[in-house]
Amino acid sequence: MNCDLILKNIDRQVKLSPDEADDLCSLLSVRKIKKKEFLLREGDICLYEYFVNQGCFRAYYLDLTGMEHNFYFAVEDWWISDIHSRVYATPSFCNIVALEDAELLQISQVRLEEFLQRAPNMERFFRIAYQFSLANIQLKFLRMFHMSAEERYRYFRDKYPQLDQRIPQKHIASFLGLTPEFFNTVRSKVLRAG
Amino acid sequence: MNCDLILKNIDRQVKLSPDEADDLCSLLSVRKIKKKEFLLREGDICLYEYFVNQGCFRAYYLDLTGMEHNFYFAVEDWWISDIHSRVYATPSFCNIVALEDAELLQISQVRLEEFLQRAPNMERFFRIAYQFSLANIQLKFLRMFHMSAEERYRYFRDKYPQLDQRIPQKHIASFLGLTPEFFNTVRSKVLRAG
DNA sequence: CGTCTATTTGAATGTACTCAAAAGCGGTGG
DNA sequence: CCACCGCTTTTGAGTACATTCAAATAGACG
Numbered sequence: 001m002n003c004d005l006i007l008k009n010i011d012r013q014v015k016l017s018p019d020e021a022d023d024l025c026s027l028l029s030v031r032k033i034k035k036k037e038f039l040l041r042e043g044d045i046c047l048y049e050y051f052v053n054q055g056c057f058r059a060y061y062l063d064l065t066g067m068e069h070n071f072y073f074a075v076e077d078w079w080i081s082d083i084h085s086r087v088y089a090t091p092s093f094c095n096i097v098a099l100e101d102a103e104l105l106q107i108s109q110v111r112l113e114e115f116l117q118r119a120p121n122m123e124r125f126f127r128i129a130y131q132f133s134l135a136n137i138q139l140k141f142l143r144m145f146h147m148s149a150e151e152r153y154r155y156f157r158d159k160y161p162q163l164d165q166r167i168p169q170k171h172i173a174s175f176l177g178l179t180p181e182f183f184n185t186v187r188s189k190v191l192r193a194g
Numbered sequence: 195m196n197c198d199l200i201l202k203n204i205d206r207q208v209k210l211s212p213d214e215a216d217d218l219c220s221l222l223s224v225r226k227i228k229k230k231e232f233l234l235r236e237g238d239i240c241l242y243e244y245f246v247n248q249g250c251f252r253a254y255y256l257d258l259t260g261m262e263h264n265f266y267f268a269v270e271d272w273w274i275s276d277i278h279s280r281v282y283a284t285p286s287f288c289n290i291v292a293l294e295d296a297e298l299l300q301i302s303q304v305r306l307e308e309f310l311q312r313a314p315n316m317e318r319f320f321r322i323a324y325q326f327s328l329a330n331i332q333l334k335f336l337r338m339f340h341m342s343a344e345e346r347y348r349y350f351r352d353k354y355p356q357l358d359q360r361i362p363q364k365h366i367a368s369f370l371g372l373t374p375e376f377f378n379t380v381r382s383k384v385l386r387a388g
Numbered sequence: 389c390g391t392c393t394a395t396t397t398g399a400a401t402g403t404a405c406t407c408a409a410a411a412g413c414g415g416t417g418g
Numbered sequence: 419c420c421a422c423c424g425c426t427t428t429t430g431a432g433t434a435c436a437t438t439c440a441a442a443t444a445g446a447c448g
Contacts, residue, residue, distance in 0.1 A: 130324035
C-alpha cells in the first residue's frame with residue numbers, strides 16, 4: 001500500500017515517530033473507485049475519513065427540488081469525508097462521487113478515534129488541520145457570500161487553477177452557486193477579458 | 195475570576211483533571227469591554243482566544259467600498275477570535291466589537307499553544323471543538339448559499355431565536371447577506387406569515 | 389455513426405439592490 | 419421632564435444581476 005503521500009501530508013504539520021507512522025498505516029486500507037461511482041450516498045452514515053491518492057471527487061447535496069449543489073472538490077493529497085455525518089454519526093445529507101477513476105486511503109471513524117486516543121501527535125495533527133480548514137472556510141464564506149458571480153469565479157480560478165481545468169463547467173457553476181447558463185456567460189467574459 | 199462557565203463548556207467534551215483545570219484557569223485573564231468598544235481591529239494580529247462570560251459581540255469585515263459585513267455573533271458560553279489571524283499570525287481582515295457591555299476570559303495564543311503541548315486533553319478538546327465547528331459551518335455554508343433570503347432568515351430565527359431578539363435588525367441583515375431595507379421587507383413578511 | 393450529455397446563446401422573468409424619504413425610537417442636554 | 423438629534427426601521431419607485439425556459443451547437447462515449 002502506498003502511504004508515501006499521506007505521510008508527507010501529515011509530516012507538514014507534525015512529526016510522527018516511525019512507530020506511529022507504522023501504526024497509522026496498519027489502520028489504513030486502499031479503496032479503488034471508478035468514475036461515477038459513489039463513495040457516500042445521502043442517508044448513509046459516513047464511517048470513514050478518506051485521503052485521495054489519485055483521482056478527483058465532488059461532494060454535493062440535493063435540495064428540495066432535487067437540484068444538485070456541489071460544495072467540495074478533492075484531488076490528490078486532499079482529505080475528504082462528510083465530517084458532519086461522521087462526527088455526529090447521523091445519516092448524511094450529501095453525496096460524494098468520483099469524477100475520475102480514483103484511489104483512496106480510508107480509515108474508519110472508530111479506529112481513528114481509538115488511534116487518536118493513543119497518538120497525541122495525530123490528535124494534534126487533526127486539531128491543526130481542522131483549525132486551518134476552519135480559518136480557510138471562514139474566509140471562503142466571506143468571499144463567496146459577498147462577491148459577485150464574476151468575482152467568485154476569478155477567485156476560484158486563482159485559488160484552484162488545476163480544478164478549473166479538470167472539472168466540468170456545470171460542476172464549477174454549481175460550486176459557485178450559479179446556473180450553468182449564467183456561469184457560462186460569466187466565464188466567457190472572464191476568458192475574453194483575461 | 196469566574197471560570198465556572200468555561201469549565202462547564204469544556205466538560206461537555208472532555209474531562210479535565212482538577213490540575214489541568216487549575217492550570218488552564220491560571221492562564222486565563224478577565225477582560226471587560228464596554229458596548230461599542232473593539233476587541234479586535236482590522237490590521238491587528240489576533241493574539242488571543244476569547245470566551246464570552248457575559249455580553250454580546252459581532253465580527254465583521256469591511257469590503258472595498260467600506261461596507262460592513264457581519265459573519266459571526268457570540269454571546270455567553272461562546273468562543274470567539276479571528277482564527278485566521280491567530281493561526282497564521284497575520285494581520286486580521288476583520289473587526290470584533292461589543293454590542294453590549296461584556297466580560298470575556300482570554301488566553302494568549304502563545305500560552306494556549308504551550309498549554310496544548312502539555313495537556314493532551316485540551317488538544318483533544320480543541321480538535322473536537324474545531325471538528326464540530328467545521329461540521330456546522332459546512333452545513334451553514336450549504337444552507338446560506340443555496341437558500342433564498344426568506345429561507346435564510348427563517349433558518350436563522352429557528353437556530354438562534356435568542357439572537358433574533360437581541361441583535362439590531364441591520365446587523366442581522368448584514369449577517370444574512372442582505373441590505374437592511376430588503377431584510378426588513380422579508381422580516382415583515384415572515385412575521386405576518388408566522 | 390448515433391445517442392446522450394454538456395455547452396452556448398437568447399428572451400422573458402424575478403429576486404434582491406440602490407436611492408430616496410418618511411416614521412419610529414432612544415439617548416442626551418436644556 | 420420634555421425636546422431635539424441621530425440612528426434605525428419602514429415604505430416605495432426604479433434598476434441590475436442572476437434565473438428560468440427554450441433551442442441550437444458541440445463534444446464524449448459506446
